[in-house]
Amino acid sequence: MVDLIPRAHLFGNPTRYGHQISPDGRRLGWVAPHEGVLNIWSAPIDDLDAAVPVTTDRRRGIDAYAFAYDGRHLLYVQDADGDENHHLYAVDLTTGERRDLTPIPGIAAAIVGLSRIVRDRVLVAINDRDPRFHDLHSIDLATGERSLVIENPGFAGFLIDERYAVRFAFRNLPDGSSQLIAPDGANWKPWLTFPPEDARVSGAENLDAAGTALFCRDSRGRNTAALTRIDLATGETRVLAAHEEADIGAVLQDAETHEPVAYSVTHARKSWHVLDPRLTDDFAFLETQGLGDWYPASRTEDDALWIVVARADTRVGEAAIYDRQAKTLRSLGSARPELEGAPLAPMSPAIIRSRDGLDLVSYLSRPLDAQAPGPLVLLVHGGPWARDSFGFDGLHQWLANRGYAALSVNFRSSTGFGKAFLNAGDREWGQRMDDDLSDAVAWAVAQGVADPARVAIMGGSYGGYATLMALTRNPGSYACGIDLVGPANLETLVRTIPPYWEAMRAQLHRAIGDPDTEEGMALIRERSPVYFADRIKAPLLIVQGANDPRVKQAESDQMVAAMERGGIPVTYLLFPDEGHGLVRPANRLAFFARAEEFLARHLGGRCEPIREDESAGTSMQVVREG
Template sequence: MVDLIPRQHLFGNPTRYGHQISPDGKRLAWVAPLDGVLNIWSAPLDDLDAAAPVTRDRRRAVDTFGFAYDGRHLLYVQDADGDENYHVFAADLESGAHRDLTPYPGIAAGIVGMSRIVRDRVLLALNDRDARFHDLHSVDLATGERQLVVQNPGFVGFLIDESYAVRFAAENRRDGSSNLLIREGESWKRWLTFSAEDARGSGAENLNTAGNLLFCRDSRGRDTAALTQIDLESGALRTIAAHDEADIGTVLLDIETREPIAYSVTHARRSWHVLDERFREDFSFLEGQGLGDYYPSSRSENDKFWIVVTFSDTRIGEALLYDRTAKTLRPLGSARPELDGAPLAPMQPSVIRSRDGLDLVSYLTRPLGADGPGPMVLLVHGGPWARDGFGFDPMHQWLANRGYAALSVNFRSSTGFGKTFLNAGDGEWGRAMDDDLLDAVAWAVAEGVADPKRVAIMGGSYGGYATLMGLARNPDTYACGIDLVGPSNLETLVRTIPPYWEAMRAQLHRAIGDPDTEAGMTLIRDQSPVYFADRIRAPLMIVQGANDPRVKQAESDQMIAALKQSGIPVTYLLYPDEGHGLVRPANRLAFFARAEAFLARHLGGLCEPIQESEATGSSVQVLREG
């Protein structure tokens, strides 16, 4: 029998991750626990043993940060208990002082840009004037003094140059199309239009340093999004890179010119492609080191040092310091060294054909030594405008170690596979998108992977919605389901989105229906699981964060009330100090302990006994036990 991997090793705090190098190449920073809470740490590059915490949060993780170009400040963002009202803070690495650069109640701020030209200031987006729209402000890192750069009349966002001058704005239209507007004095002029078919996967990316070239992701005239260049003086359009099966992924830019030097493409696996011959030797060196999949995550301003993150299906992400001059790699540590030697299972990429002919890129992890059909958990990703990929997945490893096959499916509406695939989910939530999941289950049964009587469905956000809808639409397909922060009523979902999502409302209406029209409401009701709760037969677990600003607690409360009327067995877990997902490690571990016991009860897999910390350290409230 395979040894059980402790849940703590998979879902507890990682040892360290998220390494970044300072622009001057003299310091590193990363995220690591401090007294059980993830905080930012930093150390001189030549003395990593002198690492000290930059932040000292005692409650919730601080894990999003970046070095400023002034050589002194590190910026980080933090919300309160998952409410997503992020504030931006500046930490002075010399004095140790911290300053809230956005000290305004009830706002949601974000970092738009840090510049090599304007080194003492940062460009921030703030919605303190109008909660729906973020204005841009230039803020002094040392004093917090702010200057208005541009007021937002209703745009999705802006494109700026390195002097913090606003050059373009992006505008979503009610029909689902989008405009790229160019600034002319104090007014805006329509400059480029992406149709509704292209808008989700296309748009302006960046300007070069000279300000005469605009780079875009562009699917106009083709299916997959290409990387294109537009000469702003002549208007000439040139395709730089394109792929027939997948959209262009990560694009690396030259530090000086801000022009593309390399790009990645991910269909089933990630591959890198070099555009600038000066960097071909670097990628050839990295390809020859047996790193598995990798990506450069941070670079020094002189481009001498890169932080390269490597991973595989059976190896957690490891950060390496790459010296481009010496052609050396220096290990910076694994995120979870406790998993070294653990019985991890390999992941198999597969392409499943949907009933109407779409290719669903999927990932299967089976228990070690699996032979013949067994229990399986179908994992549904959130978004839905996101995707699953190849690599270390703690959910897959957890399930495979407990005796379940884990299957993740890039159903229609997943990103990265071209606009036809991306838009095929419009109006198909809980219908054709659910058919894709059913086709994946049928494939797993036909391949001898899954026992059709022991299949569970599980997911978060859209994946939670898919769990609810899947159980209601297909009451005989699943033995049980786990919904984490999933919407149950698409009308209340779209009517209660955060105010700063206003510019995205047209995209939501295109996907699920406009609740202010008769046709839209008909579609929404047909796709809302709360109206079909009486069809559910399988045991269900619902998990909700009380502070979730996207999928509010009312979504889960409605579903619980509907299930109660029908007498369906359901467990309801509420976390009063969480938002759209579980961040605090005690809460994560408490959830996975309960989820593991739930799956073992209904599918018959292995179960690690609940540890004392999982029983007592969490804020979880069990509002219903079914």
């Protein structure tokens, strides 16, 4: 019998992760616990034992940060209990002083740009004037003095150069297309338009340092998004890179010129491709180091040192400093060293053919002692404009260790596989997107992996919606389901999106339906699981964060009420101090303890007894026990 991996080793706080190197190469930063809460730490690169926490949050934790180019400040963002109204803070690494650079109640701020030229200032988007649209402000890092760069009259965002000058703006049109517009005196003029079918996979990325060329991801005239270069003076467009099966993924830029020097492509697995021959030896060396689907997470301004992160199915986020001249890797350790030597399960990519001929890139992990067929948990990613990929996955490892096969499926609407695949999900929420999930289960049964009587479905956000919809649409197919912050009513979902999502409303209507039209409203009602709750036969666990600004608590409340009216059992867990997902470790562990017991009861897998520390410190409220 395979040893049980403690839940805390999979879902508790990591030891350290999120490494970044300062532009001058003198300091490292990372995320690690401080008094049990994740905070930002920093140390001189030549004396990591001198590390100190530069933030000291004692509640929710902080993990999003960046070094400024001035060699003195570290910037980070933080919200309140998951409300996503982030403020931007600066830490003086010399004095330790911390300041809120955006001390305005009720706003959501975001870093737009850090410049090698304007080193003493940061460009920030703030929605204080109009909660729907973010204006651009330049903020002095030392004094906090804020100056308006440009008001936002209703655009999705701006494209700036290194001097913080606005060169273009992004505008979403009512038909779902996106447009790049250029300043024209006091007005704006259309410069480049991506039609609705291209808008979600195409767009302008960045300018070169000279401001003479624009780099885009562009699927116009092709299926997958290519990397292109547009000469701003002549309009000449060159395709720099393209792939037949997948969109261009991450792009590395030259630190000085901002020209692309390498790019990745991810179909079933990630591959890197070099554009600049100066990097050929670097990528050749790193590919021989057994790093799995690795990626460069951070680079110095002179490009001499990189932080690279190994990402393999049984290797947990191990970071290292790569010295390009010496061709050496200096390990910074694993995010979860307690898992070294644990019985981790390998992950296998699989291509599953949908009933209408689409290739669904999927990932399967099976128990090490699997005796097929056995219980299966179908994991549905959120978004839906996102994707699953190869690498260490805590959910897969948890499930496989407990005796379940774990299957993640990139259903239609997932990103990275071209516009035809993504657009195939438009107006197919809860229909063909659900068919893809059913087809994946049928594949697992046909492969001898899954016992059709012991299949569960589980997901968060869109994955939570898919769970609810699958249980109403295919009530006999699943033994149970777990919905984490999933919408139940698409009308209330669309009508209550955060105000700063206003610019993307047309794309939501294109995908879901427009509730202000008779046709759209009919579609929305047909695809909203709250109206079909009486069809559910399988046990259901619903989990919600009370502060979620995207999928509000009312979504889960509606679903639970509908099930109560029908006399259908449901368990409802509410977390008052969480938003769109569970961040606090005590809450994560409390949820996974309940989820593990739930799956064991209905699928028959193994269950680690709930430890005392897993029930301490959580805010979890059991609103209903079904």
